[in-house]
Amino acid sequence: xxxxxxxxxxxxxxxxxxxxxxxxxxxxxxxxxxxxxxxxxxxxxxxxxxxxxxxxxxxxxxxxxxxxxxxxxxxxxxxxxxxxxxxxxxxxxxxxxxxxxxxxxxxxxxxxxxxxxxxxxxxxxxxxxxxxxxxxxxxxxxxxxxxxxxxxxxxxxxxxxxxxxxxxxxxxxxxxxxxxxxxxxxxxxxxxxxxxxxxxxxxxxxxxxxxxxxxxxxxxxxxxxxxxxxxxxxxxxxxxxxxxxxxxxxxxxxxxxxxxxxxxxxxxxxxxxxxxxxxxxxxxxxxxxxxxxxxxxxxxxxxxxxxxxxxxxxxxxxxxxxxxxxxxxxxxxx
Amino acid sequence: xxxxxxxxxxxxxxxxxxxxxxxxxxxxxxxxxxxxxxxxxxxxxxxxxxxxxxxxxxxxxxxxxxxxxxxxxxxxxxxxxxxxxxxxxxxxxxxxxxxxxxxxxxxxxxxxxxxxxxxxxxxxxxxxxxxxxxxxxxxxxxxxxxxxxxxxxxxxxxxxxxxxxxxxxxxxxxxxxxxxxxxxxxxxxxxxxxxxxxxxxxxxxxxxxxxxxxxxxxxxxxxxxxxxxxxxxxxxxxxxxxxxxxxxxxxxxxxxxxxxxxxxxxxxxxxxxxxxxxxxxxxxxx
Numbered sequence: 001x002x003x004x005x006x007x008x009x010x011x012x013x014x015x016x017x018x019x020x021x022x023x024x025x026x027x028x029x030x031x032x033x034x035x036x037x038x039x040x041x042x043x044x045x046x047x048x049x050x051x052x053x054x055x056x057x058x059x060x061x062x063x064x065x066x067x068x069x070x071x072x073x074x075x076x077x078x079x080x081x082x083x084x085x086x087x088x089x090x091x092x093x094x095x096x097x098x099x100x101x102x103x104x105x106x107x108x109x110x111x112x113x114x115x116x117x118x119x120x121x122x123x124x125x126x127x128x129x130x131x132x133x134x135x136x137x138x139x140x141x142x143x144x145x146x147x148x149x150x151x152x153x154x155x156x157x158x159x160x161x162x163x164x165x166x167x168x169x170x171x172x173x174x175x176x177x178x179x180x181x182x183x184x185x186x187x188x189x190x191x192x193x194x195x196x197x198x199x200x201x202x203x204x205x206x207x208x209x210x211x212x213x214x215x216x217x218x219x220x221x222x223x224x225x226x227x228x229x230x231x232x233x234x235x236x237x238x239x240x241x242x243x244x245x246x247x248x249x250x251x252x253x254x255x256x257x258x259x260x261x262x263x264x265x266x267x268x269x270x271x272x273x274x275x276x277x278x279x280x281x282x283x284x285x286x287x288x289x290x291x292x293x294x295x296x297x298x299x300x301x302x303x304x305x306x307x308x309x310x311x312x313x314x315x316x317x318x319x320x321x322x323x324x325x326x327x328x329x330x331x332x333x334x
Numbered sequence: 335x336x337x338x339x340x341x342x343x344x345x346x347x348x349x350x351x352x353x354x355x356x357x358x359x360x361x362x363x364x365x366x367x368x369x370x371x372x373x374x375x376x377x378x379x380x381x382x383x384x385x386x387x388x389x390x391x392x393x394x395x396x397x398x399x400x401x402x403x404x405x406x407x408x409x410x411x412x413x414x415x416x417x418x419x420x421x422x423x424x425x426x427x428x429x430x431x432x433x434x435x436x437x438x439x440x441x442x443x444x445x446x447x448x449x450x451x452x453x454x455x456x457x458x459x460x461x462x463x464x465x466x467x468x469x470x471x472x473x474x475x476x477x478x479x480x481x482x483x484x485x486x487x488x489x490x491x492x493x494x495x496x497x498x499x500x501x502x503x504x505x506x507x508x509x510x511x512x513x514x515x516x517x518x519x520x521x522x523x524x525x526x527x528x529x530x531x532x533x534x535x536x537x538x539x540x541x542x543x544x545x546x547x548x549x550x551x552x553x554x555x556x557x558x559x560x561x562x563x564x565x566x567x568x569x570x571x572x573x574x575x576x577x578x579x580x581x582x583x584x585x586x587x588x589x590x591x592x593x594x595x596x597x598x599x600x601x602x603x604x605x606x607x608x609x610x611x612x613x614x615x616x617x618x619x620x
Contacts, residue, residue, distance in 0.1 A: 041473070065469065073496035076459040080403075080466020083444065083452060086473070088466075104459055104493065112444050112453040 002226075003200050007190040012223075013230065018185040022178035022220065023121050025160025027052030030089060032161070033168040034060045040168055041081055043067055044091045045074045050180075051091040051121040071097040075104040075116070082114030087168055094120030094136030094177050098143055109173050110148040117167045118143070123153075123177040124219065124270030125303035125311045132302040136177070141275025143175040144248050150174045151247040152195060153218040153269070153277070156186045159245060162193035170195060179270070181308045183220035186243075198251035200258065202229045204238030211261040212333075213326045216242045217268030218277050221296070221317055225268050228322040237326060250280050256289055264329045265293045268322060270312075273297040292332035294325035335386055338556050342385065344619035346552050349419065350380040351612045354581045356415040356428060358604045361595035364411075364431040367440070370578035370591040371485065372412035374516050374549070378574060379416040381552045382481065386559050391421035394448035400478050401451050401467050405460020406485035406514065407441040408593070414438050414447070422449040458491025460484055461511060465501050468509040479563070482511045487519030490528050495540075501569045502541035510562045511542075511571040514549065516578040518589035533573060542571050549574030581608050 002008050011017055033040045034056050041063045042056045048066065057064040067074040071092050078088035090097060098105050098118055109116045123136045143151050152167065152174065154160040160178050167174040192199070201222065204210040215225045222243055229239040240258050244251065259265055265285065267278035273295040285291050296317055303311060312318050336342070353376045361367050383389070387400045404413055411431065418425045423437070430436035437447040441455030452463050464482035471478055488494055501509060515533070517524050524530055537544045543565045547554040555574065562570035578592070579585025582604040585596075596604055 041469075063473070067500065068496075070493075070496040070500075072459070072493040073462050073500060076462035076493065076497070077466040077469070077500070079459075080452070080463035080468075081470050082466070083463075084467045084470030086466075086470050103456055107453060107456050108459050108463055 001203060001205060003203060006199055007188050008201065009185050009188055012184065012186060019182035020157040020185060021180060021182050022154060022157050022160040023052045025157035026119055026164055026178060027055045029161040029164025030056040031059055033165055039085060040087045042089045042091065043074050043078055045069055045071050047092050053091040071101040072104050075101040076108050078116045079108035079112055079114040082116040083112065087115055089117045089119055091119045093134060094123040094139040095134055098139055098175060099136060102142055106146050110146045113148055113172060115171060116173055118175045120175065120177040122180045124179055125315060126179055126181045126270060126308040128308045129305050131305040135303040137272050137298045139177055140247055140271050148173055152176045152245055153247060154178060154245050155219055155222045155243055156183060158185060158187050158189060159193060166193065166195050179220055184223045186223060196246045196249045196251055198242050198244040198254040200240060201243050202226055202241035210238030211240050212238045213264045213266060213329055214240045214242060214258045214262040215266045215268060216244050216255060216281055218244050219270050221268045221270050224319045225322055227319045232323055232326055239326060244277060247277050247280050250284060252284055255281065255284060259285060259289055259291050263291050264333045265291055266296060266322065266325045266329055267293060268296040270317060271297050273299060292329050294329040296322055296325055338553060343552055346380050346384055347615045349384055350376045351608060351615060353380055353415050353419065355605055355608050357411050358596060358601050360411055360415060360428045360431050362601040363429050364595060366432060367411055367595050368408045368593050369595055370518065370585055371409035373582060374576040374578045374580045375409055375412050375514055377550045377552055378512060378555055379412050381555050383416045383420045385556060394422060398476060398478050401480045403452055403460050403464040403480065403482040404442055404454055405482055406457060406488055407454035410442045417449040423447065457488035458493040461494060461497035464509055465497055465506060468506045471508055480509045484511060484513050486513055486515045486524050486530055489530055498540045505567055506569045507566050509569045513571060513573050514576055515573050516576045518578050518592055520592050522589055537571050541568060543568040544571050546573045549576035550580060581611055583607060
């Protein structure tokens with residue numbers, strides 16, 4: 001059952017659940033931050049409308065910089081702004097930023113300890129018809145390995161808004177990724193969001209009992225994880241669903257406490273299974289609490305054109321695939 | 335900036351020569367690093383830190399200071415020696431260059447050493463960081479100026495031209511770029527590796543004010559910096575023609591010396607030549 005304490009969207013399992021693109025939360029968060037703090041500035045690489053930086057650009061034109069199609073320049077200009085007292089947000093698609101400008105981010109933002117926030121839109125394969133060139137499935141991996149960098153992947157537009165505001169208020173480089181498509185609203189304005197603090201969205205019927213498998217995910221696929229959890233209950237399989245929105249720093253405490261009960265894990269992310277959330281969980285558990293894991297995500301392949309739901313199904317990130325992974329990992333339990 | 339009278343020029347030339355000697359000492363001690371670029375830029379670094387800049391070595395974080403962004407971080411020996419002589423840190427510490435636990439990293443790192451404004455080394459990304467600082471100064475209505483030093487070879491990087499376009503479009507008149515036009519890079523001469531000429535015209539096409547000078551003539555350099563301050567509608571690039579390895583006969587103009595330090599014998603010979611040069615500077619001004 002849904003964790004009541006989190007005040008999640010009560011209509012989440014309804015057919016007409018409210019849908020909104022996570023990138024909308026980026027735009028809303030920027031405007032709120034811009035009003036609160038004069039030092040917040042926004043840079044865009046010719047994708048102002050589609051990344052939703054547009055609201056900020058219209059409201060604070062003097063603090064908005066159009067860089068043109070030049071993501072490396074955007075990252076390095078932001079580095080200079082960030083070490084001069086500004087709080088720059090750089091906006092593009094995740095394949096280009098942090099994709100194309102990786103070294104600039106590594107050296108001039110992260111190693112330089114410049115207070116820059118990187119917003120990667122259109123992440124994952126749910127970008128859809130644009131095809132694999134525009135589907136970032138490696139971005140969290142390349143950001144997670146950089147010292148000084150924090151990585152956040154929110155689950156819906158409300159959480160994205162909160163993540164952006166939180167990123168603007170914390171010191172240092174942060175990467176926040178979000179998607180293109182409308183996705184179900186999982187949280188509400190009242191749901192707590194603390195960077196680095198994972199939240200348990202779903203518990204088995206009687207807390208602590210029948211906790212057979214932990215499903216640890218991030219991003220909008222958490223919706224599929226919740227549907228899977230609900231359906232698995234009918235098969236008498238109890239799951240705990242964790243929203244691990246912050247990949248780095250990982251909330252080790254919450255994850256270890258849960259896996260200590262379940263002894264089995266399924267990770268869920270719209271990203272390569274190498275280097276992302278699944279890897280982060282595997283690294284943690286290998287060190288402190290070894291347990292079998294099944295990894296939902298891109299299995300060392302690129303995506304392709306198609307409708308978002310078709311792609312999610314073809315690349316085995318749909319509800320059925322999550323359920324199968326849960327059943328499979330159950331069998332591997334000792 | 336004070337007046338640049340003859341006595342001051344002599345002082346600056348003597349200081350530049352002292353900096354060259356210390357560069358040789360420092361590279362010999364380090365056992366690795368770049369020789370040609372640092373020697374070639376000694377005059378300009380001297381003019382900047384001992385005459386041009388509005389700065390205070392005792393308060394390296396002073397908010398209104400002029401900023402120097404060294405884009406071609408590999409020539410940091412000249413910056414380190416200049417910073418030390420200017421009083422940012424003890425000259426003695428130069429001996430630690432490139433050694434474990436040093437503040438003098440092989441390429442400059444912000445926060446490691448007072449006076450280093452940003453981390454650099456990977457080429458082509460200094461100008462855009464300087465642009466970020468120039469934008470911040472304008473937002474904050476601050477008068478400080480940003481000086482970016484870049485190499486000619488690093489113009490091969492796409493990121494560099496992205497920055498050139500942006501600064502021209504945005505009329506960043508608080509930004510002055512100084513290009514060390516020494517015509518060498520690691521694999522050979524710039525015009526063989528990837529020709530930059532017509533160089534001046536490229537910058538003009540991107541809406542920059544372009545000044546070309548002899549990078550070893552301190553008066554020319556200071557005049558160019560003053561002119562740049564008076565230009566309101568454009569950023570200025572000072573293309574400074576320099577001789578790589580300047581002051582050491584067997585290093586001058588030879589790209590082989592781009593990325594290696596002198597050995598003991600070579601250092602001895604270099605120092606002897608530089609001492610002779612120092613005496614000549616003094617006699618010329620008498």
